[in-house]
């Protein structure tokens with residue numbers, strides 16, 4: 001079971017873990033040529049002995065239920081272990097079996113996942129659970145090929161679930177594994193395909209799940225991107241970087257990604273009714289970034305566009321009447337995996353128009369209860385509440 005820790009939970013991403021690191025890398029001379037059976041055997045023995053003695057006691061360790069193993073694998077992608085643990089427990093309290101999950105709604109799974117980020121993942125888990133229920137009688141399929149055909153299951157997840165849950169002798173290569181193997185086979189600079197081949201050749205056929213988890217555990221706890229703890233590492237005797245005296249620094253996939261910077265205007269429309277204030281929200285499309293979550297209406301700003309004019313356009317498109325001048329809330333920045341967004345929120349007291357609009361009014365005090373908001377929208381909501389309390 002993986003224990004990686006590379007990204008913050010309030011970001012969103014759609015790729016299978018580790019995919020982005022493979023782009024554009026040149027393959028070097030074959031690292032497989034130096035991996036003799038004796039070397040492979042030594043690596044397995046040292047690694048598994050260390051894992052048996054030092055693995056962290058985590059709630060999914062020793063789990064036998066393939067569904068629960070699968071949930072942990074999906075949850076841990078791009079998420080710190082300490083962040084994932086309470087979510088994992090909550091998820092299993094609410095959806096203890098695959099049947100329970102398959103019967104849930106999008107809103108229910110998003111509510112349990114709320115705050116963990118990467119919101120396409122619980123929705124894909126739900127889709128896949130329904131497929132497993134309908135096509136496999138509620139039991140996860142046991143072959144790599146069938147696992148790969150499930151929604152949201154890429155090579156990493158299939159390898160992890162296949163090896164841990166079903167004992168398939170297959171590799172599971174994530175960023176941690178990639179970093180460990182790159183350093184072990186330094187200075188050969190194995191590219192992504194060679195890393196995959198090395199991981200396949202190394203996996204212990206007798207304990208494939210433990211082997212994969214051990215390699216990830218080394219990457220997560222010892223072979224860290226910066227300042228690896230080589231003196232405690234079970235692979236130090238076989239490690240090319242350690243022998244060569246210079247450990248290559250990892251280039252984090254996050255740093256290597258191209259990040260697009262955008263600005264968006266946000267309309268925090270507030271309707272002060274007799275029964276109390278209400279905010280207007282709209283739902284994001286089911287697919288894509290933050291799919292299915294709710295947000296204040298808004299729009300991306302073109303180059304040089306005036307945020308206030310853009311807010312007026314959003315107001316008009318929704319058929320609302322601004323009853324007074326809008327109040328600009330402090331701009332705030334939020335980083336997603338591939339985007340950095342600078343939001344320009346405007347608090348605007350409005351009267352709803354007569355037409356039906358594709359948005360929903362929610363009482364100010366019931367927003368968190370009724371809707372799932374992304375992290376940045378929650379921050380905007382806080383700013384709006386503070387402004388209302390001040391009587392802005």
Ligand code: SF4
Nearest residue numbers: 223228230233236239
């Ligand atoms: S010896 Fe050091 S560089 Fe090599 S795998 Fe272990 S922690 Fe990483």
